[in-house]
Amino acid sequence: MVKAVVFDVDNTLVDFLKMKNAAVDAAIEAMVDAGLDIDTDKARESIFKIYDEKGIEFQQVFDEFLVKALGKVDHRILANGILAYRRAREGVLVAYPHVNMALMELVRMGMKLGIVSDAPKLQAWMRLCSLGIDNFFDTVVTFDDTGKKKPAPEPFEKALELLKVKPREAVMVGDWAERDIFGAREIGMYTVFARYGDSFGTKQSNADLEIDDIMELVPFVERLNAQGKTPDV
Numbered sequence: 001m002v003k004a005v006v007f008d009v010d011n012t013l014v015d016f017l018k019m020k021n022a023a024v025d026a027a028i029e030a031m032v033d034a035g036l037d038i039d040t041d042k043a044r045e046s047i048f049k050i051y052d053e054k055g056i057e058f059q060q061v062f063d064e065f066l067v068k069a070l071g072k073v074d075h076r077i078l079a080n081g082i083l084a085y086r087r088a089r090e091g092v093l094v095a096y097p098h099v100n101m102a103l104m105e106l107v108r109m110g111m112k113l114g115i116v117s118d119a120p121k122l123q124a125w126m127r128l129c130s131l132g133i134d135n136f137f138d139t140v141v142t143f144d145d146t147g148k149k150k151p152a153p154e155p156f157e158k159a160l161e162l163l164k165v166k167p168r169e170a171v172m173v174g175d176w177a178e179r180d181i182f183g184a185r186e187i188g189m190y191t192v193f194a195r196y197g198d199s200f201g202t203k204q205s206n207a208d209l210e211i212d213d214i215m216e217l218v219p220f221v222e223r224l225n226a227q228g229k230t231p232d233v
């Protein structure tokens, strides 16, 4: 019997890449406007290279970018960049289509809902609250809660413990095959690959189900429970 559905946040509930791209572009435009002399394509490349090295949540990305571009941090340019980034981020932080509807329907079916995110605690909560979906979740496990990132078992196990369900009573939904799907499978959860959030061109997710719309979760959970594939324990 499936009793809980656990979600990744970025690129599963939130269109994170869309937000990141738009916010970075706005920051570059503002820094150029403030006097930075740089080709915008080169700037974008340099910034995302820093994200690749330091992690996509790296907070000093523009400081480091300016050191590379100018040999120092110009604080007027930096401030303009950060402000533009923040303004753009608020405007483009959106949930994927039907997220609200799917969460509502799962709750109506009696599912407990959880989050397992590798994002820092505050960033994860900011995104959930900004979308107005924070109240749907019984538990939110972030990187800060276990100090481990997916696919390590700890974040998944922590969420299941807090939700008071066993692995075979829970479905994990995520966009990153090597982390969300592999990690959840390893501990025995059902897995659903959010194909709509895939930015890696994943060929084989190894998930129990691949979805192009989050609403597909509803019949999947119904089917699992109707088939009695998941024995009550």
Ligand SMILES: [Mg+2]
Binding pocket: 008, 009, 010, 011, 012, 174, 175, 176
């Ligand atoms: Mg993700």
